[in-house]
Amino acid sequence: MMLLMNYLDRINVSNARLAGMQKDLGMTDTEWSAGISLFYVGYIISQVPANVVLAKGNPRLLLPICMLGWSVTTICMTALSSGWGFMLCRFVVGVTEGPFVPAVSLMTSSWYTKHESPLRMSIWHAGNIISNVISGLLAAAILTTMEGIRGLHSWQWFVLIEGIVSIAVAIVSFWCIPKWPNNTGTYFLTAEESEMAQYRMQVSGGGYTEDDEGTRWGGVILAAKDPFTWMFACLHFFVIVGQSFKDFFPSILETFHFDKTGTYLLQAPPYLFAYGVCIAVSWSSGRLLEHCWHIVGAMATALAGAVILISTLQQAPRYFGLFLLCSGPFIALNLHLSWETTVVPRPRTKRAALVAIANCASSVTHWFSPYFFLTNQAPRYEMGGGIIIVGCGASILSCLMLKWWVNRKNKQLEERQAQTGEYNEWRFVS
Numbered sequence: 177m178m179l180l181m182n183y184l185d186r187i188n189v190s191n192a193r194l195a196g197m198q199k200d201l202g203m204t205d206t207e208w209s210a211g212i213s214l215f216y217v218g219y220i221i222s223q224v225p226a227n228v229v230l231a232k233g234n235p236r237l238l239l240p241i242c243m244l245g246w247s248v249t250t251i252c253m254t255a256l257s258s259g260w261g262f263m264l265c266r267f268v269v270g271v272t273e274g275p276f277v278p279a280v281s282l283m284t285s286s287w288y289t290k291h292e293s294p295l296r297m298s299i300w301h302a303g304n305i306i307s308n309v310i311s312g313l314l315a316a317a318i319l320t321t322m323e324g325i326r327g328l329h330s331w332q333w334f335v336l337i338e339g340i341v342s343i344a345v346a347i348v349s350f351w352c353i354p355k356w357p358n359n360t361g362t363y364f365l366t367a368e369e370s371e372m373a374q375y376r377m378q379v380s381g382g383g384y385t386e387d388d389e390g391t392r393w394g395g396v397i398l399a400a401k402d403p404f405t406w407m408f409a410c411l412h413f414f415v416i417v418g419q420s421f422k423d424f425f426p427s428i429l430e431t432f433h434f435d436k437t438g439t440y441l442l443q444a445p446p447y448l449f450a451y452g453v454c455i456a457v458s459w460s461s462g463r464l465l466e467h468c469w470h471i472v473g474a475m476a477t478a479l480a481g482a483v484i485l486i487s488t489l490q491q492a493p494r495y496f497g498l499f500l501l502c503s504g505p506f507i508a509l510n511l512h513l514s515w516e517t518t519v520v521p522r523p524r525t526k527r528a529a530l531v532a533i534a535n536c537a538s539s540v541t542h543w544f545s546p547y548f549f550l551t552n553q554a555p556r557y558e559m560g561g562g563i564i565i566v567g568c569g570a571s572i573l574s575c576l577m578l579k580w581w582v583n584r585k586n587k588q589l590e591e592r593q594a595q596t597g598e599y600n601e602w603r604f605v606s
Contacts, residue, residue: 178243178349179300181342182276183307185250185269186215188338190426191315191440192331200329203259209546211263212423216542218270223532223539226275227282228396231528235283236355238275243346245272251339254332278531285517285527286356287373289380290605291462294514298458301510305451305502308425312443314338315426320437356524381521382602395525405530407581408516409537411471411574415512416538417567418478419505420545421560428498431555432491442495446502453503458510467515468579468606471508472572478504479568486561501564508571518605519582541567582606 189197189212198208230238249268256262280300288296318337323330354360357373365373399405421428429439461470481500484493513531520530548559582604593599 177345178239178353179277179280180307180310181243181338181345182246182273184311184338185246185342186273187307187311187423188250188335189266190423191311191319192334194426194430194436194439195315195319195323195331195334196329197262197331200331201256201259201262203262205550205552206547207259207263209550211259211266212546213543214263215266215270216539218267218272219274219542220270220536220539222271222274223278223536224396224529227278227528227532228393228525230275230279231282231395231525234355235279236350236353239279239353240346240349242272242275243349244343247339247342247346250335250342253339254328254336278528278535281513281517281531282524282528283354283356285514285521286377286524287354289376290514290518290521291380291465293518294458294462294467294511295455297514298454298510301506301513305447305454305506308422308447308502309444309451312426312440312447315443316437316440319440382600395523395527396529398523398526399520399529399533402520402526402530403581404516404520404578405533407574407578408512408530409534411512411571411578412509412534412538413541414567414571414574415471415475415505415508416541417545418475418482418564418571419509420541420548420563420567421501423542423546424549424557424560425498427549427551427554428485428557431557432494446495446498449499450502450506454507454510457507458514461511461514465605467511467518468575471511471515471575474504474507474511475568475571475575476504478508479565482561482564482568486556486558489555504568515578515605579606 193208203211226238226242246269249265249272253262253265256265281297284296284300285293314334314337318334319330321330322328322333325333328336354364357370357377360370360373425443426439429442432439432442434442457470457474461467477500481497481502481504484497485501488494516530516534517527520527545560545563548563549557550559553559583606585604589600589603
């Protein structure tokens, strides 16, 4: 629920734009795109410090506090009257949301084994997909019926209601999420269950416990020295480039020339399809303990969807292209998060830094990708489709590079074991 509200808060402005938010605030396309980009400025600067603090801290306390921060700021957006206020609010929301997604990936990798992680990540990060469905349904219910009620625009009601629900979820979450397997306490697990949770993760990690040695920033240094960090950062960057349509999905659907209600409602089917496919592919990845070719297949599918979208104006094939476009990057992102936390299991601070650094690198894409989806590019959005195609192709190459590096590392492990006679069945997962 927390991730669902996190993603819903992030994308709510895309539907609010269709309801006249940009026009009511007197913003140009460039100013609007700057506001979208400023969200990711705040998002980037908070991730690494917050995630390394969390690795040795108390997620049961820190995560709900972050959620309260972005929820209150979202409610404040109902009082906006100018473009600069929109930009400021989106920056603050970015700062408070930044720590959250990397933290959830970190926590998942501390509680679930490498076979379980892809499916669990898929369930958690379904919020990324389902939020788009809910946003479209809420938009159809609120943005088309509540204009002018109590003197508020419909988009103001939209962000207000979403913010209030988000605050309720944040308050409940103080009692409903755990800490770490070694210190959660009996409020969540019995003593025996806690020991079993730690033992399972020790076996999955090749016999090493994740109880951290060294300092918080020592983990950052370890991550910065590891080539895996920068390879995963590269892969994450290009996957998010391939997903750059997300903030403009309602605007793309608007070019289909349905009425407003139809435009809002038609957002749901592609994302529902994407959710089902994401669950199935993630289950397959965990069962086979294979990530690379699953990601390659997903991004190749998205590339095909982008080609269809910009090559025709016929409604049926373009809508089919949206199904392909929605599925690929969400699958790849989920499997990427599972993969990076599996190949760098210990210590937790290093894993925390790796996840945050890779997520920061990918967020840089949002500084430039909004400028590829300007209204004067409608209906084809050729520049937007072009950058998606480049992102999909580059992510496939990055994935293959990672697989080569994993195979190289595993060969080194086997050579070392042959020399020393010490046997450990743990291998880097490809």
